[in-house]
Amino acid sequence: MIIRTGIKNCLCRRNFVVLIFTAIMVILVYSMTTERMTAIRRLISKIQEKPVLCPVPISQESITPLKNTKHLLVSAFMDRRVKGFDIRIIGIFKRDSIHPLHCSFCCGSVFNETTPAKILPHSYHFSFPFGVADVLCPLPKNCDASHITLLTNPSANASEHTFIPVRNKNEKIRFNFTVCVSNLFGEYNNVLQFAQTLEMHKLLGVDRVVIYNTSCGPELDRLLQGYIQEGFLEVVPWPIDKFLKPSWGWDITKYPGDMHYFGQIATLNECMYRSMARSRYVLLNDIDEIITPYKHNNLVSMMKTLEPNYSDVGEFLIENHIFPKKHFEPSGRFHLPQWEKVPGINILEHIYRESPDRTKFHPYKLIVQPRLVEQTSVHFVVEKFGKQYKVPMDLCRIIHVRVALQGHLKLEQLNEDKRLWDFQEKLIPNVDKALKRAGLIPAEEQN
Numbered sequence: 001m002i003i004r005t006g007i008k009n010c011l012c013r014r015n016f017v018v019l020i021f022t023a024i025m026v027i028l029v030y031s032m033t034t035e036r037m038t039a040i041r042r043l044i045s046k047i048q049e050k051p052v053l054c055p056v057p058i059s060q061e062s063i064t065p066l067k068n069t070k071h072l073l074v075s076a077f078m079d080r081r082v083k084g085f086d087i088r089i090i091g092i093f094k095r096d097s098i099h100p101l102h103c104s105f106c107c108g109s110v111f112n113e114t115t116p117a118k119i120l121p122h123s124y125h126f127s128f129p130f131g132v133a134d135v136l137c138p139l140p141k142n143c144d145a146s147h148i149t150l151l152t153n154p155s156a157n158a159s160e161h162t163f164i165p166v167r168n169k170n171e172k173i174r175f176n177f178t179v180c181v182s183n184l185f186g187e188y189n190n191v192l193q194f195a196q197t198l199e200m201h202k203l204l205g206v207d208r209v210v211i212y213n214t215s216c217g218p219e220l221d222r223l224l225q226g227y228i229q230e231g232f233l234e235v236v237p238w239p240i241d242k243f244l245k246p247s248w249g250w251d252i253t254k255y256p257g258d259m260h261y262f263g264q265i266a267t268l269n270e271c272m273y274r275s276m277a278r279s280r281y282v283l284l285n286d287i288d289e290i291i292t293p294y295k296h297n298n299l300v301s302m303m304k305t306l307e308p309n310y311s312d313v314g315e316f317l318i319e320n321h322i323f324p325k326k327h328f329e330p331s332g333r334f335h336l337p338q339w340e341k342v343p344g345i346n347i348l349e350h351i352y353r354e355s356p357d358r359t360k361f362h363p364y365k366l367i368v369q370p371r372l373v374e375q376t377s378v379h380f381v382v383e384k385f386g387k388q389y390k391v392p393m394d395l396c397r398i399i400h401v402r403v404a405l406q407g408h409l410k411l412e413q414l415n416e417d418k419r420l421w422d423f424q425e426k427l428i429p430n431v432d433k434a435l436k437r438a439g440l441i442p443a444e445e446q447n
């Protein structure tokens with residue numbers, strides 16, 4: 001009995017030592033591997049942060065001339081919605097000289113294989129010599145392209161061409177609403193209306209505004225810088241006038257030039273694709289237009305109401321309603337002293353709305369689900385996968401303060417509409433803050 005116990009005790013002690021030893025080894029090995037794992041993970045993230053190696057000329061510009069052609073490249077995006085194709089390039093093409101093109105890729109190194117490009121010119125070019133064209137490219141096997149270009153001759157030396165980056169490769173939805181404002185040009189300096197409009201977008205739940213800048217006035221430039229730093233505004237340089245003679249309008253007989261309205265169709269489509277992978281909805285409207293819900297406090301709750309019935313709608317049409325700037329609200333309660341020296345229109349002072357003339361073409365503006373749209377124009381979508389829905393005007397309209405559209409109408413013929421005033425309590429201090437940040441109102445005049 002005693003001996004047995006002795007042996008047992010002895011065995012127990014040995015087992016105990018083995019157990020402790022094993023435990024220590026396990027802990028040691030575990031800590032070593034996890035340390036190695038974190039080191040490897042750190043290395044991988046470092047490699048991912050580094051720009052992808054691509055030994056060719058790469059353009060970081062918004063507009064890149066295409067070698068051996070009169071065309072311009074704007075952007076390239078991953079887009080697998082059309083069967084057989086992987087990448088969509090948005091370009092500005094000379095319409096009378098469209099010839100076959102070949103897609104060339106950079107996937108770590110310059111890939112020697114090209115694929116045939118499919119060119120889809122947009123139908124809305126308003127008869128100008130240049131128009132927008134989409135170019136669809138299939139990827140060759142085993143090529144995860146970081147950059148792309150187009151060749152006129154498939155056996156040309158691709159290394160002598162300029163490549164552009166392929167966007168939307170690792171984007172996730174992080175915005176509910178993005179507003180795409182097309183073009184800023186002609187030293188535009190309507191600062192007060194722009195600040196009020198941006199702050200209204202914010203109150204309505206917009207997360208990002210994208211704007212294409214050809215030129216702007218000095219005060220507006222200062223205002224924009226503040227919004228860029230804050231991360232609300234994305235300004236894309238748009239030096240279209242360095243490459244073409246842009247028209248100032250849509251009517252080539254009145255405003256001759258190479259391309260419609262500073263390339264508005266190109267910027268609207270570029271913005272829609274730029275937003276496609278990161279924003280649930282995109283609003284396509286002008287700089288002085290506010291897509292405003294009339295029955296909801298913001299766009300989020302309005303779209304929540306529409307979503308159950310209209311989830312397959314790609315294009316929501318919103319009626320444009322003009323508030324002529326020549327008619328002022330009589331009490332002057334929003335004619336604020338601190339805004340007197342700020343250039344631009346004070347939208348809170350204009351509350352008289354024209355009834356749209358429904359016998360004529362009605363210029364809608366759009367809320368789109370970008371993933372359901374392929375090509376857009378200004379007032380409607382041209383190619384889409386989803387449906388269209390005209391949003392009733394009692395639910396949502398565009399508040400558009402500008403020169404009268406129906407100038408013959410008398411004040412009594414207009415409708416009083418104080419919808420903007422519902423937001424004044426937050427809107428006014430927010431506008432003041434933005435103007436102060438830009439140094440456009442002195443600190444002592446605030447409050």
Ligand SMILES: *[C@@H]1O[C@H](CO)[C@@H](O)[C@H](O)[C@H]1NC(C)=O
Nearest residue numbers: 110111112113114115154155
């Ligand atoms: C591309 O390079 C690969 C490997 O170097 C070669 O086998 C292939 O024939 C080349 N293709 C073309 C179209 O030159």
Ligand SMILES: *[C@@H]1O[C@H](CO)[C@@H](O)[C@H](O)[C@H]1NC(C)=O
Nearest residue numbers: 055056156157158159160161
């Ligand atoms: C292609 O162009 C690059 C850059 O000019 C040059 O280094 C390379 O030798 C050329 N390749 C061929 C096959 O001509």
Ligand SMILES: *[C@@H]1O[C@H](CO)[C@@H](O)[C@H](O)[C@H]1NC(C)=O
Nearest residue numbers: 174175176177205207300304
């Ligand atoms: C988007 O809207 C949802 C409500 O539908 C909200 O919870 C979320 O915070 C919003 N996201 C952003 C980025 O504003």
Ligand SMILES: *[C@@H]1O[C@H](CO)[C@@H](O)[C@H](O)[C@H]1NC(C)=O
Nearest residue numbers: 213214215216221224225235
């Ligand atoms: C807009 O473009 C003009 C002309 O290139 C430039 O002077 C100005 O600084 C730009 N403004 C912003 C906010 O990018």
Ligand SMILES: *[C@@H]1O[C@H](CO)[C@@H](O)[C@H](O)[C@H]1NC(C)=O
Nearest residue numbers: 304305306307308309310395
């Ligand atoms: C959605 O459809 C239901 C049933 O047809 C209808 O009662 C409701 O009013 C619709 N909602 C909207 C916002 O159109």
